[in-house]
Amino acid sequence: SYELTQPPSVSVSPGQTARITCSGDALPKNHAYWYQQKSGQAPVLVIYEDSKRPSGIPERFSGSSSGTMATLTVSGAQVEDEADYYCYSTDSSGNHRGVFGGGTKLTVL
Amino acid sequence: QVQLVQSGAEVKKPGASVKVSCKASGYIFSNYYIHWVRQAPGQGLEWMGIINPSAGSTSYAQKFHGKFTMTRDTSTRTVYMELSSLTSEDTAVYYCGAHDPPFDYWGQGTLVTVSS
Numbered sequence: 128s129y130e131l132t133q134p135p136s137v138s139v140s141p142g143q144t145a146r147i148t149c150s151g152d153a154l155p156k157n158h159a160y161w162y163q164q165k166s167g168q169a170p171v172l173v174i175y176e177d178s179k180r181p182s183g184i185p186e187r188f189s190g191s192s193s194g195t196m197a198t199l200t201v202s203g204a205q206v207e208d209e210a211d212y213y214c215y216s217t218d219s220s221g222n223h224r225g226v227f228g229g230g231t232k233l234t235v236l
Numbered sequence: 237q238v239q240l241v242q243s244g245a246e247v248k249k250p251g252a253s254v255k256v257s258c259k260a261s262g263y264i265f266s267n268y269y270i271h272w273v274r275q276a277p278g279q280g281l282e283w284m285g286i287i288n289p290s291a292g293s294t295s296y297a298q299k300f301h302g303k304f305t306m307t308r309d310t311s312t313r314t315v316y317m318e319l320s321s322l323t324s325e326d327t328a329v330y331y332c333g334a335h336d337p338p339f340d341y342w343g344q345g346t347l348v349t350v351s352s
Contacts, residue, residue: 128298160337162281169345170273170281175337182338213281222295223286225271230280 129153129218131228138234145201147231149214152195159197160215161190163208164230170213174199201233209235238262240332240343247349253320256346258332265313266290268336272306272317274328275345282328287315322350 131151139145149159158177162170172181174190177197187202197216201208214228243257258270272284285296287306294306300319308315319326327350333342 164281169331169333169342172337172340175340179338181340211280215281215283223269224295224297225283225286226297227273227281227283 129224129226131214131216131226133212133214133228133231135229136232136234138236139201139204141206141235142203145204145208145233145235147199147201147212147214147233149197149199149216149228150195151197151214151216151226151228153219154192154195154197154216156219157217159190159192161188161197161199162213162215162227163210164213165210173212204233204235206235209233238334238341240334240341242330242332242343242346245347245349247351248322250323250350250352252322252350253318254322254348255316255318256330256332256348258315258317258343260289260313260315260334263334263339265310268334268339270306270308270315271333271335272304273331273333275331276325276328279328284317284330289315319348322348324350326350 161174163173164170173188177192178190189200211230213230218224239261241259271286287294289308305318329345331345
């Protein structure tokens with residue numbers, strides 16, 4: 128079955144730039160989406176279609192994709208950005224089958 | 237405003253089935269596919285399946301074929317998921333989500349606990 132691979136953890140100091148990667152064989156053909164999840168809460172979409180930011184999401188969140196890797200960048204990370212981040216995409220079946228990456232714990236301290 | 241409201245927590249014995257509902261409001265129900273995602277304690281998000289509320293067509297993650305069923309009732313704007321032959325590994329929070337970005341809304345989650 129299709130898989131997306133993320134690093135388990137990323138750690139930065141406040142004000143630094145955090146980069147979280149997501150690799151998958153179908154990413155050249157299918158968009159990547161990024162979700163933020165804080166403890167005990169439902170996930171929140173922070174990036175869609177590789178690089179678009181929903182309204183209400185701070186500009187410090189950005190996304191990019193090249194080949195089989197998508198990247199979420201948090202520029203000038205703040206303490207409140209500490210959370211789990213998941214990439215999401217679809218497989219190549221054309222049946223809307225989705226898959227999440229394993230998640231990355233972003234620590235800002 | 238857009239809301240997805242899920243049914244309450246469930247406790248089930250191994251081998252039983254569970255049915256969770258997800259009631260949509262505040263948008264045109266037929267316009268957006270609904271996903272089901274689960275999260276076991278301390279684990280990541282796991283995609284389970286998707287239903288087209290208009291046509292009723294479904295697509296399932298291979299892992300859940302035969303164990304997981306999604307249905308919808310357009311008259312009540314409600315989507316249902318049913319999980320059968322429960323084991324302790326099915327203990328998780330189950331989320332429904334309407335995902336067609338930038339339109340992206342989630343239910344509050346339903347805890348399903350499987351315990352003898």
